[in-house]
Amino acid sequence: MITVVGIPGHRRVELFRAAAVAAGWPAPAVVGWRDVCAGDFAIAPGSLVRLESPGEDAEVDRLLRGADRPAGHGEIVGLAAWYAGFVAAARRVERAATGPLTTPVDELAVMFDKRRCHGLLRERGVPVPAGFAATSYAEVRAAGWSRVFVKPAHGSSASGVVALAFNRSRVSAHTSVGVEDGRLYNELRVHHYTDERTVAAIVDRLGADGLHVERWFPKATHAGTVFDLRVVVIAGRASHVVARTSRTPLTNLHLGNARGDLAAIRAAAGEERWAAALETCERAAACFPGSLHAGVDLMFAPGFGEHAVAEVNAFGDLLPNLLVNGRDTYAAEVAALPSWAVPV
Amino acid sequence: MTIGTNLTTFAGLPVRPFKPGTRVQRHGERVAWRISVGYDGGERDVADALNALMDTVGAHHITALVIGSWGESQSSGPPLHLLTAARDRLTELRALFIGEMTYEECEISWINQGEYAPLLGAFPALEVLHIRGADGLRLAPVRHRRLRELCVESGGLPASFIRGFNDSSFPALTDLELWLGTQEYGGDAVVDDLAPIMTGTELPVLKRLALRNAEIADDVATALAAAPVVARLESLDLSMGALSDAGAEALLLGQPLTHLRSLDMSHHFMSKEMATRFAEELPGVRVDVSDEQDADEDGFRYVSVAE
Numbered sequence: 001m002i003t004v005v006g007i008p009g010h011r012r013v014e015l016f017r018a019a020a021v022a023a024g025w026p027a028p029a030v031v032g033w034r035d036v037c038a039g040d041f042a043i044a045p046g047s048l049v050r051l052e053s054p055g056e057d058a059e060v061d062r063l064l065r066g067a068d069r070p071a072g073h074g075e076i077v078g079l080a081a082w083y084a085g086f087v088a089a090a091r092r093v094e095r096a097a098t099g100p101l102t103t104p105v106d107e108l109a110v111m112f113d114k115r116r117c118h119g120l121l122r123e124r125g126v127p128v129p130a131g132f133a134a135t136s137y138a139e140v141r142a143a144g145w146s147r148v149f150v151k152p153a154h155g156s157s158a159s160g161v162v163a164l165a166f167n168r169s170r171v172s173a174h175t176s177v178g179v180e181d182g183r184l185y186n187e188l189r190v191h192h193y194t195d196e197r198t199v200a201a202i203v204d205r206l207g208a209d210g211l212h213v214e215r216w217f218p219k220a221t222h223a224g225t226v227f228d229l230r231v232v233v234i235a236g237r238a239s240h241v242v243a244r245t246s247r248t249p250l251t252n253l254h255l256g257n258a259r260g261d262l263a264a265i266r267a268a269a270g271e272e273r274w275a276a277a278l279e280t281c282e283r284a285a286a287c288f289p290g291s292l293h294a295g296v297d298l299m300f301a302p303g304f305g306e307h308a309v310a311e312v313n314a315f316g317d318l319l320p321n322l323l324v325n326g327r328d329t330y331a332a333e334v335a336a337l338p339s340w341a342v343p344v
Numbered sequence: 345m346t347i348g349t350n351l352t353t354f355a356g357l358p359v360r361p362f363k364p365g366t367r368v369q370r371h372g373e374r375v376a377w378r379i380s381v382g383y384d385g386g387e388r389d390v391a392d393a394l395n396a397l398m399d400t401v402g403a404h405h406i407t408a409l410v411i412g413s414w415g416e417s418q419s420s421g422p423p424l425h426l427l428t429a430a431r432d433r434l435t436e437l438r439a440l441f442i443g444e445m446t447y448e449e450c451e452i453s454w455i456n457q458g459e460y461a462p463l464l465g466a467f468p469a470l471e472v473l474h475i476r477g478a479d480g481l482r483l484a485p486v487r488h489r490r491l492r493e494l495c496v497e498s499g500g501l502p503a504s505f506i507r508g509f510n511d512s513s514f515p516a517l518t519d520l521e522l523w524l525g526t527q528e529y530g531g532d533a534v535v536d537d538l539a540p541i542m543t544g545t546e547l548p549v550l551k552r553l554a555l556r557n558a559e560i561a562d563d564v565a566t567a568l569a570a571a572p573v574v575a576r577l578e579s580l581d582l583s584m585g586a587l588s589d590a591g592a593e594a595l596l597l598g599q600p601l602t603h604l605r606s607l608d609m610s611h612h613f614m615s616k617e618m619a620t621r622f623a624e625e626l627p628g629v630r631v632d633v634s635d636e637q638d639a640d641e642d643g644f645r646y647v648s649v650a651e
Contacts, residue, residue, distance in 0.1 A: 217383060225348055226348065
């Protein structure tokens with residue numbers, strides 16, 4: 001028996017349910033995050049519990065933040081409050097469950113805090129760019145690095161990420177963050193700001209909810225575009241891989257970037273370096289040993305000689321229609337379940 | 345467009361990356377060696393890589409050298425003094441590229457450069473010099489008898505560098521390529537700064553002139569319409585710039601261009617009619633009017649590579 005906690009009807013939930021049913025499992029029960037927030041839910045005794053993203057539901061977002069008003073479309077607001085509410089809600093699920101969670105809340109809490117996630121990876125010897133926690137633009141500048149990525153500690157995907165470059169007289173910021181009426185919005189297009197006051201104001205606003213600042217790791221290019229890899233590690237093994245390409249510093253599928261030619265990139269890297277990179281992803285995922293799956297973002301340096309992990313995502317397995325051995329990510333996760341945990 | 349790909353060939357040779365520890369198949373391989381350090385590297389790493397390269401392949405076997413990133417390439421210029429210090433070992437060096445980086449490693453207009461006169465003085469036999477990035481690029485007047493090709497790629501070439509070039513002497517130069525860029529990124533040259541190049545008396549054997557990526561492409565084209573140097577050229581390149589009908593028409597109505605082998609105007613803002621006229625009126629010339637651009641809604645014409 002499997003219970004999925006998510007947004008009922010969301011394709012993440014539906015795709016997973018379909019995969020489970022196709023593999024011969026009884027149709028998973030679905031518990032909405034809205035009901036978890038209200039304390040009005042139950043989980044069948046012994047059921048495996050899969051936590052899914054609470055994203056893309058404005059009311060759930062409001063409830064998790066404990067806010068009076070829902071956020072505007074794309075509005076970046078209350079990320080720290082959201083994080084606290086989300087972890088608390090996940091704990092409620094964990095307490096109510098008697099079977100195992102496919103993503104334990106302790107691990108979820110680390111993956112959703114980029115500062116802690118980065119610290120854990122570094123501690124375990126997983127290659128990551130140098131980084132530190134900050135709350136203001138002044139701290140970011142004071143680091144003395146000429147190119148950095150500023151990420152909200154609790155942001156998801158590219159939301160709120162600012163790619164910054166400085167020199168003596170100039171500042172350049174690429175970000176999907178737009179400002180309207182004093183509010184910050186995550187927009188589909190990439191803005192380019194060169195006015196330091198604007199940049200500082202955005203970073204300071206984001207900083208109130210905590211920032212993870214990372215030295216810019218220059219990424220390899222392929223066919224003239226920069227790329228990184230999303231590697232979904234399932235039950236310890238690198239399973240599904242996509243290359244995400246971009247002509248801007250933010251590689252993220254949400255920004256309309258294309259999937260790259262994985263075979264060509266693999267060939268350019270060479271088998272030895274490719275294998276080493278996937279092994280790094282598996283080591284990154286192994287920092288979360290209780291999680292059935294993790295989406296690891298991996299960057300190659302130019303020339304492919306080095307690589308580093310950018311992020312580990314608890315809900316990084318939404319890669320529809322990407323089949324490996326005939327299975328998409330969800331089918332592969334379901335197939336891994338019997339050996340990963342014996343359902344009660 | 346931005347520069348997203350590393351070179352695979354330089355000065356007619358395949359580019360071969362080198363890092364300390366790289367095994368070399370055999371000495372005397374005909375390649376352009378490339379050294380580049382990581383984003384967290386620095387001058388010391390460049391020095392280590394250069395020394396290791398010279399020791400491993402034999403300094404006298406190095407004819408072409410590509411320097412990629414020197415670490416914090418946007419806050420400090422290239423450690424050219426490491427090369428000048430190695431002048432007595434790098435006796436066969438003929439071709440040099442400084443700053444061969446993609447936009448992801450460092451946007452072109454952010455690459456710090458430096459003063460090149462001492463380097464040119466230290467390598468009197470150098471034949472090809474290729475520089476990417478022009479922030480802080482300088483050239484005190486020099487005389488260099490052997491340099492055949494000089495190329496500076498930039499998002500904005502400082503007028504002070506062009507004046508340094510004008511006050512220098514490169515009697516063997518056959519190929520001059522300057523990416524003038526935009527004012528916004530430091531390209532503050534006006535067409536008058538190019539007057540000595542247009543006259544060409546100090547460039548007696550120039551065969552290819554490329555004034556590319558220019559916001560002032562119309563002014564450049566208009567000046568070229570009457571520039572004495574054009575009569576001696578085989579190849580003229582005005583590509584990647586903001587060239588529109590105004591400059592193109594002036595060029596077409598100016599001095600004859602039929603002696604050219606090639607005329608490159610790709611990435612342009614000309615009308616179809618104007619582009620067609622070039623092809624029709626210059627039947628013996630390889631005319632490239634590909635990659636037609638449209639001005640944006642404010643009428644602004646972007647060059648190909650800026651930031």
